[in-house]
Amino acid sequence: MLLSIEMNTKPALSAKTIEFREVSFHINDILKRLIVSGVSLEIPEGETLVLLGRSGSGKTTLLKLINGMLLPTEGEVLVQGSSTRDWDLTRLRRGIGYVIQDAGLFPHFTVAENVALVPVLERWESARTAARVQEMLHLVGLDHREFAYRRPRELSGGQRQRVGVARALAADPPILLMDEPFGALDPVTRSELQREFSALARRLGKTIVFVTHDLHEALLLASRIVLLQAGRIVASAPPQEFLRLDHPEVRAFTASLAAAPGASA
């Protein structure tokens, strides 16, 4: 069964856009290393959920379980009410925006062609696609005339990430997945993009799952922070309450925040 993933239709199950039910995932090799174990999590529509954790805590794996890049070894991941095992993965992914650290822009495409990717795959009329590209570039603060016909190699790291966000939003997906999108940028550009994206996210009202190891970033963007440690959820709270939680891993993260020069909580 396939559910339509149109932006304006609000299915009855929209209260839980994404749901993890007792999900475990292990790498299918002789060691059977467990990456994620026994994760249950509900992500309601419109939430900006930040998955926080150290490297190797399983946060990227959780993200890839949502768009079916990985399928759970045990348990189920439901997106708009259907298990990722039952979804047509192509359809599922075209309704989910995806932004990664290196942007992953196609080097042989212009900026405009990169942004138009999903609309073109979805066979939109070319006039509608062109208008949408213009709108998206404007949304991420890039001048259409200046940037549309450049190649990714002619952009700075920050500009590339802006194009990455525009590409992810082009087909107006209800869900946006972001894997440390600002992680490789210089500190000034990073905080610039974080602030802009924070405002953008509030305006768009999409369901966003954002992966980071930076508590400062998590506090800025999240409506809820989920802390992962060794493949398990150890804490889950809105930003203000999160700082007050009494868990050793939470304290480890708040200590890192206090140690960062110029960081304010």
Add this chain to the structure above:
Amino acid sequence: MTTWSFFADHRAEILGATLDHLMLVIIAMMIAIIIGVPLGMLIVQRPTLRTIALGIASIFQTIPSLALFGFLIPIPFIGGIGKRTAIVALVLYALLPILRNTYVGLTGIDPAVLEAAEAMGMTRAQILFRVRFPLALAVILAGIRTATIITIGVATIAAAIGAGGLGTFIFRGVALVSDALILAGAIPAALLALLADFLLGLLERRLKVS
């Protein structure tokens, strides 16, 4: 200047042999590309087939060319004396560089680009034809360039099994101990190789995406 006067007296024959040679190379290269590029695309997803295909192609590459021409003569349908046998042998030689470069080009793409392509909902075929193939094109062309130069050289030996071409002069020259005859075959063959290298190199640089 016996060599130059020989060239001048036989320029029609030399030109004819050069064109024969070129046809041999073009036909062999076209067949090798038609087999090698799709096969290279196929083995990206199939490790067992990859080992077998690259293994077999490597073996043909190690057989001395004169021996390979000899081996093919007794084989029915593809063997015998003449152009057809020569083309089969040339294809077998050209296959490895094309196959290997197609495979290397298709697999040597930035993983972030492929991850994004998959996550944006491109099908496997769309990723192959719209992302992997255009990005691999310069590397594939480098393989075709190497194969072409090898084929131009090896095709001179095809004269030994009666395929014609510039090798005819060289073999005759060796038999008659005539430098002029040997050079009448060797110089045009070398010029062909240089020209092919230059032109394909030009195309390759044009297709490169950094």
